[in-house]
Amino acid sequence: MQAAPTPDALETRDNLTFEAVLWALSRPGEPRALPDAGAGAILSALVDRECRAYADDPEIETLLRQSGASLVPLELADHVFAGLTTDSDLARFMRVPVGDMLYPDQGATVIAPAQIGSGTALRLTGPGIETARDIRLGGLHPRLWEVRATLCRYPLGVEMLFVDGAQILALPRSTQVEGI
Amino acid sequence: MSLTGLTRPWKDFSYGFLDASAKRELRRKMLKAVAVPGCQMPYASREVPIARGWGTGGLQVTCTLLNPGHTVKVIDQGADDSVNAASIRRFLTRVSGARSTWDTLEASLIQSRHRVPEEILREDQILILQVPNPEPLRPVEPNMSVARQMHADADYGRMWLQLYEQIVRSGRVMFGAAYPSLVHGRYVMTPSPIPRWDVPKLNMARHLTILSAGREKRLYAVPPYTRVEPLVFDDVPYKVEEHGHLTCYRSGLKGFFMNEIPQEDGGALHEVSDSHLGIKAIRQGDGEDVATGDTWYTNGEMGQ
Numbered sequence: 001m002q003a004a005p006t007p008d009a010l011e012t013r014d015n016l017t018f019e020a021v022l023w024a025l026s027r028p029g030e031p032r033a034l035p036d037a038g039a040g041a042i043l044s045a046l047v048d049r050e051c052r053a054y055a056d057d058p059e060i061e062t063l064l065r066q067s068g069a070s071l072v073p074l075e076l077a078d079h080v081f082a083g084l085t086t087d088s089d090l091a092r093f094m095r096v097p098v099g100d101m102l103y104p105d106q107g108a109t110v111i112a113p114a115q116i117g118s119g120t121a122l123r124l125t126g127p128g129i130e131t132a133r134d135i136r137l138g139g140l141h142p143r144l145w146e147v148r149a150t151l152c153r154y155p156l157g158v159e160m161l162f163v164d165g166a167q168i169l170a171l172p173r174s175t176q177v178e179g180i
Numbered sequence: 181m182s183l184t185g186l187t188r189p190w191k192d193f194s195y196g197f198l199d200a201s202a203k204r205e206l207r208r209k210m211l212k213a214v215a216v217p218g219c220q221m222p223y224a225s226r227e228v229p230i231a232r233g234w235g236t237g238g239l240q241v242t243c244t245l246l247n248p249g250h251t252v253k254v255i256d257q258g259a260d261d262s263v264n265a266a267s268i269r270r271f272l273t274r275v276s277g278a279r280s281t282w283d284t285l286e287a288s289l290i291q292s293r294h295r296v297p298e299e300i301l302r303e304d305q306i307l308i309l310q311v312p313n314p315e316p317l318r319p320v321e322p323n324m325s326v327a328r329q330m331h332a333d334a335d336y337g338r339m340w341l342q343l344y345e346q347i348v349r350s351g352r353v354m355f356g357a358a359y360p361s362l363v364h365g366r367y368v369m370t371p372s373p374i375p376r377w378d379v380p381k382l383n384m385a386r387h388l389t390i391l392s393a394g395r396e397k398r399l400y401a402v403p404p405y406t407r408v409e410p411l412v413f414d415d416v417p418y419k420v421e422e423h424g425h426l427t428c429y430r431s432g433l434k435g436f437f438m439n440e441i442p443q444e445d446g447g448a449l450h451e452v453s454d455s456h457l458g459i460k461a462i463r464q465g466d467g468e469d470v471a472t473g474d475t476w477y478t479n480g481e482m483g484q
Contacts, residue, residue, distance in 0.1 A: 004277030007195040007247060010188070014200070015247045018207045026214050026388045026403040027303075046211075048204050066186060101332035105212040105221045127217050127364050127406040130384070155216045155366060172215035174364060 014045040021045070021161065024170035029124045029133040031116050037166040039081055039111045043067060046109070047079050055081040056089075080110045080158075090141045096151065096158050104155040107173060114162035115139045116169050126175040134180065135169070137162060145177050196243045197275040202226045206244040206399075210390060213401035218363025219331070220314050225397040235268055236394025238291045238310035245289055245306065246276040253280070253287035258295040258439070258453035265293075282456045285473050294357070296378040298436050298454040299473035301387035303404060309372040311393035314400065316360040316370040336368050339411060347416060362409045369400055371408070377420045377437045381476050383408040424480020426450045431458035432465070435480035 007015065016035040021042060024032040034041055040063055047053055049068030054077035055061045064071060064081075074080060075095050083089050099107030119138020122145070125131075148171075151158055157173025171177065194200065202224070209223045228236050228243070242252065252272050256265035260282040268291065273280045281287050284297040291308040301307060317327040320338040330336070339360055346354045353359075357373035361382075371379050372391055382389055382402050392399040402408055412418045427434045429449045436457065438450035452458040463470045476483060 002274075004248075004274060005193050005195050006277065008189075008191070011195045011200070012247065014203070015245075019245070019247075022207075022210060022214065022388070025211055026401075046204055046208055048201050050201070050205065051208075102328055103222075104216050104219055105209065107212075107215075109208075109211065128214075128403045130405045155219060157215075159211065159215050174215060174217065 010044070013041055017041040017045040020168055021170065024161070024168045025128075025159065025172050027128045028126065028171050028175040029122075029129065029135045029169060031164075031167045031169045034163070034166045034168050039113075039163050042111055042161065042163070042168075043079075043081070051079055052077050053079040053081070056083060056092075057081060078106065078108050080108050082110065082112060084110075084112045084114070084140050084144055086141065090143060090147060093144070094147055094151070098151050098153075098156040098158060101156070104157075107156060107158050109159045109161065111161045111163060113139065114164055114169070116162060116164040116167050120145075121180045123178045123180045124171070124175050125178070126172075128172070129175070137169070145179060148177065195276065196246045197228065197271075198226060198240060198243045202240070203244045206240055209399055210241065210244070210401065213390065213399055214388070214403050216367070217403055217406050218367030218369040218400055220369075220398040220400045222398055225394045228394070229271070230268070232395040233312060234264065235291070235293055235310040237392030237396075237399065238293070238308045238394070239268060239271075240394060241308045241390050241392045241399065242272060242289055242291045243275065245308075246272065246278050248277045250276075250278040250288045251281050251286050252278050253282065253284060253290045253297075255290065255292035255295055255297065257293060258437070259455040261455065282459070284454075284456065285471060294373050294375075295437075295453060296374055296381045298452075298457050298475045298477065300476055301385065303386040305387045307387055307389045309374070309389060309391045311370070311372040311391045312395070313358075314370060314391070314393040314396050314398045316358075316368050331367060334366060336411075339368060343411060343413070347413075352419075353412075353416070360411050362407075362411060363402060364406050365409075367400075368411065369402075375421055375437060376410070376418070377423065377477075379408065379410050380420070380482050420482070423450075424477075428452040428458055428461075431461035433458060433461050435477055436475070 020032040047067050051069040052072040053064045053069040054074045060081045096108045115138035124133045152173040160171045162169045209221045213221045254265040254269040256262040284299045293310045321327045358370045389402040410418045423438045426438045433452045437453045439453045441449045460470045
């Protein structure tokens with residue numbers, strides 16, 4: 001019998017990154033460890049030449065170019081790597097595609113830096129949460145949650161992946177966010 | 181920037197059989213499926229070395245999730261030792277180096293056809309169900325573009341009408357398996373052809389369930405702690421199969437979903453459908469130290 005193949009470093013990282021993202025998204029508000037710090041690992045696990053992406057960070061943009069994804073204006077992107085701190089960030093966030101009723105999967109995935117465990121106190125409810133989960137998220141625009149609520153009219157909406165170093169916290173569109 | 185910097189080193193075999201771009205597509209779709217529970221997400225569905233309709237959807241999801249740290253269990257109609265389960269399990273371990281098991285408690289990934297194990301799944305386990313027909317509206321609307329519009333409008337009137345007609349004609353709902361269920365109050369999904377007995381196990385479960393149809397090229401998911409409600413009328417309650425009083429003739433287990441084995445004299449014997457649960461009961465009877473987890477049903481009654 002032949003020896004089983006072994007995964008190379010990239011395959012291992014992509015696999016573990018996806019495992020963390022899937023766990024985080026199925027259990028919104030639960031922080032999960034990524035194998036590598038930063039949004040780069042998420043990019044390499046998810047984005048390739050079939051994707052349309054937008055990034056506000058030149059470093060991420062370089063990675064996107066290497067992945068083969070087409071760099072498009074924000075209104076057309078399915079993967080958005082952008083900060084959500086300033087007023088202009090927020091104005092931009094309002095234009096992120098949310099999919100349509102026939103194909104809700106065309107709503108974008110937004111990957112943004114944030115501070116997990118400090119900042120605004122939020123209460124989350126929805127699928128993946130047994131009753132309610134209280135979290136703290138910092139480094140984000142104070143009006144972000146208002147804007148998110150206008151974008152996420154279930155089943156339309158965006159998935160938000162917050163990256164803090166090597167930690168990820170995810171909010172799918174199905175999660176209700178309430179400030180407390 | 182050089183050309184070699186942009187290409188990956190040559191490999192003679194992709195780990196986990198699927199190539200990297202196939203995996204990335206499945207990953208993207210799985211995330212969207214989790215975000216919109218019960219909504220069918222289209223995907224490309226690559227060729228895998230089994231025929232379409234024999235579990236290719238589940239196989240692609242499992243191949244994407246696999247790493248050498250995982251332990252895989254493959255179920256076919258409750259059994260670990262049938263041809264379909266045994267070949268899929270052998271394929272998965274060969275292409276990934278992951279361990280395989282028959283024991284639900286040891287498994288981290290459970291790929292299944294037509295059954296959910298009787299032992300309660302933990303939050304670190306993922307159940308992958310193979311789906312032959314992902315469209316619950318197909319019996320009432322053969323045009324899938326129209327069916328997609330009906331899902332978009334949450335227009336499930338014909339679904340209810342079908343249930344009503346069955347009750348009027350036959351006195352009961354005639355869905356034996358794949359009972360249409362409302363997920364998170366929005367999308368009606370078919371839970372794959374699991375018996376009615378297994379549908380309540382998906383409701384507010386601790387584990388993540390991913391359902392994938394390779395031939396139909398769609399996948400959908402039920403995240404943990406998500407409502408899965410079988411469609412029922414207020415005055416006609418949901419009924420699971422009446423297996424609570426049956427006893428397995430091999431293991432002596434009682435109160436679980438059973439396979440009926442017809443006998444020559446016209447009677448029937450019953451055998452517990454979750455085969456490894458039966459094996460564990462037999463081993464325990466022989467005095468072996470085997471652990472059995474808590475089960476969803478006790479004495480034929482669903483917990484909670």
